[in-house]
Amino acid sequence: MIRACFFTLAILSALWIPSAEALKSDRDQPALIEADEVEMDFSSGRRIYRGNVSVKQGTIRIIANEIELFYEGEQLDKAIAKGNPAVFRQRPDDKPHDVIGQGLTIELDEIRNVVTFIEQAKVRQGGDAISGETIEYDMAKDKMKVRGHTVTTKAPKKTAGNPDFKTAGNSQDDSSRPRIVIQPRKDQEAKNSSTKAASDPARSPSQPKAPSTNPSSLTGKTGFQPAYVGKGGASVHASRSQASAVIGKLSHGDPVKVVASDGGWFKVNTPLGVAVWIYGQFVTGSSGTGEVSGNNVRLRSVPSTGKDSVVVGSLNRGTAVRVLQVRGDWKQITPPIDFGFWVPASKINPLEHASADWLGDWQASLRRSGVTD
Known part of the structure; x- marks a missing residue:
């Protein structure tokens, strides 16, 4: 088990790339991740980020007290965010409003492209809001399943009390907090392409x-x-x-x-x-x-x-x-x-x-x- 106060894993960007209904430009944006502490267990493939965890990439925003990642080899399998509440925000394609969801626990299924809000779950988009014990949001199909006592309302206007990604401890400008900017893959590929050596003019005729x-x-x-x-x-x-x-x-x-x-x-x-x-x-x-x-x-x-x-x-x-x-x-x-x-x-x-x-x-x-x- 290794504890550290800095991020070194470029593959962390894989978590945010497959968001099926986000604006297509999301995947081309750098991912900025901040937390007070990161714990990495290479034997089990777990990564735990604690303390005012903030993730930003394109239209995606996640605020949580803790985010845990589960890997199979080098491939991300799922992620679990916890908070009081944890908050997830994303702009779907061709929609004028963000989808904003919260729950004490948020599970992101990398394979199925599904986000599940658990306990005190609420999701709103524009003027509509829905709450229940569990809300499953299928990003690929833009559909929701709600379990437990369900309430559907018109969402209130923004106020200081709404979970609009300005929660205590996350608006601070603390240069001592560990942070990383992960550039999208295409930028790195372009850089590699621009630095390649020129072709060898002495190439044998037998070589293509x-x-x-x-x-x-x-x-x-x-x-x-x-x-x-x-x-x-x-x-x-x-x-x-x-x-x-x-x-x-x-x-x-x-x-x-x-x-x-x-x-x-x-x-x-x-x-x-x-x-x-x-x-x-x-x-x-x-x-x-x-x-x-x-x-x-x-x-x-x-x-x-x-x-x-x-x-x-x-x-x-x-x-x-x-x-x-x-x-x-x-x-x-x-x-x-x-x-x-x-x-x-x-x-x-x-x-x-x-x-x-x-x-x-x-x-x-x-x-x-x-x-x-």
Whole structure:
């Protein structure tokens, strides 16, 4: 067990990214987290933040006396906030008012995208308010379930007594309090991209020519470079590492679109050889064409959130996918054609331009997979 008065975990930002009904810009904002104390138990995967805990990211606000995080490996499973009361606030997409909820305990289910307010629970949005012993708010479907004695009222106007994120001990400006600003992933990726070394002009002719990492500068205005999978095929990885999870296999001669390159890896679009898992309640149908019903719904390498499960990306509401099979609460899908996957660059043979043969092979692969371009 380790106690500390500072934050060092960049993966903490994963807690706030999957909020399904928040403004889409939330996930692109830095997360500012403040607390008086943090306790980390690496053996059990628990992180406990105590004392005037404040979380801010985009439209999201959380105020609590204590927040505890539960991890499976490096993947967040759930979070529990406690206070008197703990308060949660978020602006849903296309809505003029925030959803503001409170309870002595607030549970955030990372997998189901559900927030549950427990004991003295209250939720309001605009002029409407509801209270009960337990309120379950499904962020993906924008629905609520209320248990216990229920009261529905018109919410009062803001007053000094309302839980509007100005509670005692949280409006203070105390520079001694530990705090961290977590930058969104895309900012870090942009930084990494801008600092990469230039291509080696002495490259052997047998090595494939890497396309630009800027899609707009690839072949013409297509935003991709046509290519074929080389001899021996190619394993598809969850990230740019041979040690990362293998989530598919491409065969020799399969056509692909190369959309980026990074450190000996190509990011490709392909309709063949790749299948991923998604929590079943967020996809319609059990076979054939389905549709994603939530925003920022995570895709995983295996049908679980255990240590061997790797997040490979996310999809938003309305995205069409092909459902391959159902296993328990999970569904295996073929993601949309513009979803990028990583393969070793040495396994791919880029072309100078999209020849008639390549275009024909690409269209044939789309027909075989049932995926539309």
